[in-house]
Amino acid sequence: MEDKFDCIIVGGGIAGLSAAMTLARGNARFLLIERGEFCGAKNVSGGVLWGSDLARLVPEYWKEDAGFERFVSHRRLTFMDEQSAFSVDFKSNHFAETPYTGVTVLRAVFDAWFAGKVQEAIDQSEHPDESFIATDILVEEVVMEDGRVVGIRAGEETFLADCVIIAEGVNNLLTRQVGLEKPYVASDHVAVGVKEVLKLDQNVLEDRFQLSGRSGLTNEFVGACSEGVEGGGFLYTNQDSISLGLVLGMNDLRDKQKTPYDVLNTFKEHPVVADMIRGSETVEYSAHVVSTGDIKGMPAEIFGDGVMIAGEAAHLLLNAGKAIQGMDYAMRSGILAAETALEASKADDHSSSMLSNYRKALESSYVLQDMRSFQDAVHLLHREEMFSTIPNLVCDFGRQFFTIDSEPTMKASAMMRASIKRHASYWDLVKLGLKGAKAL
Ligand SMILES: Cc1cc2nc3c(=O)[nH]c(=O)nc-3n(C[C@H](O)[C@H](O)[C@H](O)COP(=O)(O)OP(=O)(O)OC[C@H]3O[C@@H](n4cnc5c(N)ncnc54)[C@H](O)[C@@H]3O)c2cc1C
Known part of the structure; x- marks a missing residue:
């Protein structure tokens, strides 16, 4: 079957869904393809979604039983040695004002909710029957003609579009296929993240972490949490669970001959962490590659003829010590790529020169400004x-x-x-x- 859309989005993670929401609101005809059984099925984040772009995409999302867990009202940075923990702690009521500037999320829940919101926007658009979210389909190839991206292939099916937004996440195989990324990403530009979701009775969790209503705590750790391996740990509170994990340098793990799950077990046994997670039960374990935030890890370019790269596929992420910012960068870049696609449709020009407006928009947004400003900290x-x-x-x-x-x-x-x-x-x-x- 051959079909032609204004835009095809590969990947139904944060970047892809944010692009889709923007296209639906702009009345574009688009196809979003996600390889997981549902949006969120394959995704891992710590995770705090920072910033307020979610409110731009889903206004007043906090008024409904939205897919987020808790808003961040209490932040803590902890230095650890083997017996002790010394924390810098900040709690403030200003965090309770909406739109929130940070919400904890569990991706399987959040992405599925967000996809539902995109579907609502499609239903309310001018082309409710001509835009689709298709799951459980792997895009195997980006189809090119004379050096220009014209569509995608999934199994036997080819779908054509005026432009393609690749939002496939950090393991950016299609980005490499279109020649915007080197065949191999240097291992010092990626780290490995491991995470457990630990279920805890909601009343116990709220008493233990002094939370009320939907307020939540984020705690980052450095030091003994990583057993001497380059990296750090995190603990985030959800409604009735805790997300606990580590992000560890790949090269250093190899050099020190440690495995991420052993380091995570040691982290859980640290007396300070053991007290925080006491009585909880592990209900989920996941591991995922994550960019380090080194700007040198970005692809050579993030646009070409008929194509744009959004989110972590473009290695857009910052970890300068205060937080991991990958989801908010994915959200903003997805929005900007889709806005560029809408402009390109209006001008009926999807050349790389037109799509270079995406790069310009990203350069003047906080995403690339902060990535450039904080490279020394990274x-x-x-x-x-x-x-x-x-x-x-x-x-x-x-x-x-x-x-x-x-x-x-x-x-x-x-x-x-x-x-x-x-x-x-x-x-x-x-x-x-x-x-x-x-x-x-
Ligand atoms: C342990 C850990 C902790 C983290 N903590 C945080 C945090 O607290 N805050 C934060 O902001 N960021 C955090 N991050 C980073 C954050 O998760 C990513 O930056 C973010 O998910 C990137 O979003 P994305 O949409 O670009 O990619 P993803 O969320 O990875 O989505 C990509 C999607 O594309 C789909 N896909 C891929 N290839 C294909 C294909 N060929 N065909 C069809 N579908 C495809 C995938 O299934 C996936 O759904 C963390 C990461 C890890 C690993």
Whole structure:
């Protein structure tokens, strides 16, 4: 069967669904193809969806029983050594104002809900019978003619379109096929994420984490959580479960001969984490590759004749220490790619010169601005000191500062000097501090 759409979207994750919502609202005729049984079936995130773009796509989503778990009202960054945890903690009522700036999500629930919202938008559009969300179909090939993308092939079927938005996620095989990505992505541009969903009685969870209504906590960890492997951990509260996981450097795992699930088990046994997850039951285990946020990992270009690359397929992600931002980047890039496709349809021009407006829009959005501004922080996070020396030093200082043991007490400055002496060279630390201040 041959058919022609204004646009075909490959991938029904956050980027693909955001593009689809924008196209439906713009009355385009489009086809979204997802290989999972349903949208969300194959997807893994920590996950906090940061930013407020969701409210742009689904206004006042918080008024219904939407697919999110909790809004983020409490944030914590924890430095760990083997026995202790020293946290920077921030809780504020301002987070309760809508639109929220962060919501925790479970992707199997959230993506399926979001796909339902896209279907509603299709039903209300001018072409309710000419746009489709098709699941359980793998796109095997992007069809090209004279160097220009003209459609896709799935099994025996070919579908044609004026343009294709590739939103296939980090394992970007089709992006490589159209020649925008190298055949192999360097292993230092990707990490591995492992995550468990731990079910806990809702009342116990809310009492334990001091949550009320739909408020939630995000806790990031550095130090002993990763057993000396480059990376860090996270704990996010859902309605009646906890998402607990790690993002670990692939090369470092290989060099240190560790497996992600062993490191995750050790993380769960840390006394501080064990107290947080006590009484819970593992109901889901998942692992997924994730970009490191190094801008050098981006494809050579994110548009071509008849094609645009959105979301993590374009390695759009930032982890500069405060949070992992991949879903919000996927959402914004999906919106911008679809807006460009709508403009291109109006002008009846889907050439690479027209679609370069997508790149321009992304460059002037917070996505590429922040990725460029925070590259030093991304690189700093990968330095050994950040996941060993610094957390050990901070916890050592914390142990002295908070211990009252019927002995003369040192001044805090003397304690700090003693901790530095035990863990680092003073000048190396000053240099690192200056770099950190500049990077953030
Ligand atoms: C452990 C972990 C924790 C994370 N935590 C966070 C977090 O807290 N916050 C955050 O913002 N980000 C987080 N991320 C990153 C975030 O998950 C991604 O950046 C985000 O999901 C990217 O969205 P996407 O739509 O580009 O890709 P995806 O969500 O991966 O969606 C791609 C879709 O395309 C489909 N697909 C792929 N190939 C084909 C094909 N050939 N044919 C048909 N369908 C296809 C897939 O099935 C999938 O549904 C985390 C990632 C991991 C692994």
